[in-house]
Amino acid sequence: MSKSVTGNFFEDFHPGQTFNHPTPRTVSQADQALYMALTGTRFALQSSDEFARAIGYPRAPLDDLLVFHLVFGKTVSDVSLNAVANLGYAACVFGAPVYPGDTLSASSRVIGLKETSSGKTGVVYVHSTGVNQRGETVLDYLRWVMVRKREPAAPAPDALVPDLPDAVEPERFHLPKDLNLAGYDFAAAGDGHRWDDYAVGERIDHLDGVTIEDAEHQMATRLYQNTARVHFDRHLARDGRFGRRIVYGGHIISLARALSFNGLANGFRVAAINGGRHVAPSFAGDTVYAWSEVTGKLEIAGRDDLGALRLRTLATKDRPCSDFPGADPADGNPSGQADPAVVLDLDYTVLMPRRGA
Amino acid sequence: MSKSVTGNFFEDFHPGQTFNHPTPRTVSQADQALYMALTGTRFALQSSDEFARAIGYPRAPLDDLLVFHLVFGKTVSDVSLNAVANLGYAACVFGAPVYPGDTLSASSRVIGLKETSSGKTGVVYVHSTGVNQRGETVLDYLRWVMVRKREPAAPAPDALVPDLPDAVEPERFHLPKDLNLAGYDFAAAGDGHRWDDYAVGERIDHLDGVTIEDAEHQMATRLYQNTARVHFDRHLARDGRFGRRIVYGGHIISLARALSFNGLANGFRVAAINGGRHVAPSFAGDTVYAWSEVTGKLEIAGRDDLGALRLRTLATKDRPCSDFPGADPADGNPSGQADPAVVLDLDYTVLMPRRGA
């Protein structure tokens, strides 16, 4: 039997099963620099040690979504090498900030299984966790993916569908212990708007567009040591559903977050991802645009220097967002997205300074 | 009113106005490594800590032009988001060397304004400065750009055109205080020629050519956090003047400098940019070549171990430079460049060891 592996199929998973994923990874400023070069992110906290120290961090942490991708990437070889579709995320909490020199590891536990009606695939629910070298949690999330069965005739397991919370409550947000926004430099951050200045229902067109190249999404995805072959193998893709390589969905999330700087520059930290859906695949040559709606304003207990904004950010391809495509309430939910240009519908929460700071 | 910004238009500028640009940026060896990977630069000082220490630097500094791009990139969102054309640079002095760990910030002051005859645009002159976390100047330059008016009917301001010096005088050059070229390793640097070996009027074909890819110039430009959308948005560009993304002009300067290693390897430090013009735009797929002429030899007061060469470097696209295109005196100035292959005409000054070292 060959020593190379083709990944787990639906019938290989069982509830309670735990995976300690390879490969641990020591991160550095190089990961952040490459992330900047590949996504264009410009948030001041992750860009400047001086800015970070002024608000109580020991130095600039890595971008939250870079941490997400590094952890997510490790889970692929065990969980989703035979995935047909990445169905969703929930309850994703960003924990201890990650600094250059930290070593990240990841593990996942199977928390649900449900065969699909076709009998050819099943949905696998996992609870994944990323930790640093001190065992502190840096990321914790639920994810569900549709995975192929090795044998369509294999019997279906008992269906087990976990509770998937709609949102991460503020009590679960991680705040660095010395966080103090009195030193927040709004000029350096590039925007004078505070949490107080945003209203629920407010919509922001992030204006800019960015075109994806194959070399870029491949480099990003390899940086995260994510090995899903659909992102890398043009020869195989030619005979596939789309005829070409598919961009890692997380790269689209990162581009949308980077674009959101224009209008949300003070959302300095992603506290949580409440849910999200890759509405359609993206390919090299697509130009990504994004817009956001403020869907909630949350107070943080015991803090008058910062609050949280719950955001819905939609990304489109080859279509500017001045008229907020996909915003109609009738299609304003993950299952009924009507505008064909929409590729991402993300529900997440960011921290932002308040006037009290 | 939306919180996202479209940048300043000509009527938004007034003399004396100052911008403290976002986003501060802590640099690292990763910026230098990416710069090498994206431009192919090979100058020994910026490549080797050992080489740097042997001539009095504490370690290898970042490439001078990398510093230029990092500072320049910050100015874009305030100064040139609505630029029609980047008209010129002058009096650009490279200051304190920049090392991994330094945090760079930038500011600009408006020093001139002049509406153009069309009434639709105006020229904005700015004095921009980059500083490190100790407040030391790392870069100081004048730049003028043609910026669109928001309303063609807006009244013209009083014309104010600043003095634009032809060249940076040697007294303004910054020399690291412990600089001592006695330890300069010519073998390691890859070239045995000293300052003494070059003659005014001497021309050097740098021989090699390098083809630009979209992924490369986009990564470089994002690394500098330069957000000019013409470099990134293919969808928008399709309806534009050129039908495709334009390469950031600074990337061409970096490619020309990297190519100039072959013939000018001991020009270890860019001391100043006297002036320069992007004669024509460049696009992905173009192959860049370069040649240089020595236009001046400058002594440095009190130093017999180093001198300065004033250089004119021209870059072309899809045309080798063995016959020095654009060299004819009739077109040998920024306003009369005749060879259609020329894309860059740069006037700058480098430091080089003398025989006395």
Added chain:
Amino acid sequence: MSKSVTGNFFEDFHPGQTFNHPTPRTVSQADQALYMALTGTRFALQSSDEFARAIGYPRAPLDDLLVFHLVFGKTVSDVSLNAVANLGYAACVFGAPVYPGDTLSASSRVIGLKETSSGKTGVVYVHSTGVNQRGETVLDYLRWVMVRKREPAAPAPDALVPDLPDAVEPERFHLPKDLNLAGYDFAAAGDGHRWDDYAVGERIDHLDGVTIEDAEHQMATRLYQNTARVHFDRHLARDGRFGRRIVYGGHIISLARALSFNGLANGFRVAAINGGRHVAPSFAGDTVYAWSEVTGKLEIAGRDDLGALRLRTLATKDRPCSDFPGADPADGNPSGQADPAVVLDLDYTVLMPRRGA
């Protein structure tokens, strides 16, 4: 005479001639991060400081092949700028591990010369060595290249062909002095197979494929400061033999090694390259696959915690390797490779933990 150089031609070489190559290079974690982003390598030792310390390294060393490319890149400007073909490698030993902060230099000595029958070219044999800032050897290898003559009429030198050993003997392998595989974490490494589990003659299809982009191989090759113009100049290449840029052969070696993780994840260190041949050129757009055969199992004197596997890894383009293309004994040697999809045939030796660990 121009100060730019066109490289050495066959008649410029003579036995015993030594080159101290420019440019010394201080490496950092950025080189490793870029290498990961460009090749997809996932071996745990080079990815995690924690993993490395557990087996006696002070921290994660750089990838062995990254070190190979950094040293090789330096030799190009003196040895192979006018090469027609890169004929082979032998006796390549990986020495002291390379860590972030080390500065690498390279030198080469001419050990053989032989004019080819055409009279237009000759084979140059060099012994190249890479050292760190303490003078410790990090890489030592023999290489032979076919180089153009400047003047076909130039007289042929006396033929001198050095001894080219078939394999590197285990006594020459470099083991870090504190290496102790008792702490080897197989779960973190992603594979439970030990040296004991592999058999001579065993074949492994590495399954995955990866498509090469021009931006990727250009960035990799520039990171190594390798200036061979065939990799960078599309304008020149249009009139060449292949009509387009050729991928640096070392990039294919790195892709094949990265792909080999799937089936050989515990081959944590490349101890030696016994020989190798770039069977055919690769170009952007090619999708690279690989398979390996275990050609030898070597014990390491005095060690029961590790052994060595001699491997033959073949890489193909646009052709999966489930049927082991090029495996037929009749074409199983560098001079008789029959399958037209094969681009690389590499004979090398890796270290792997034994059950005794």
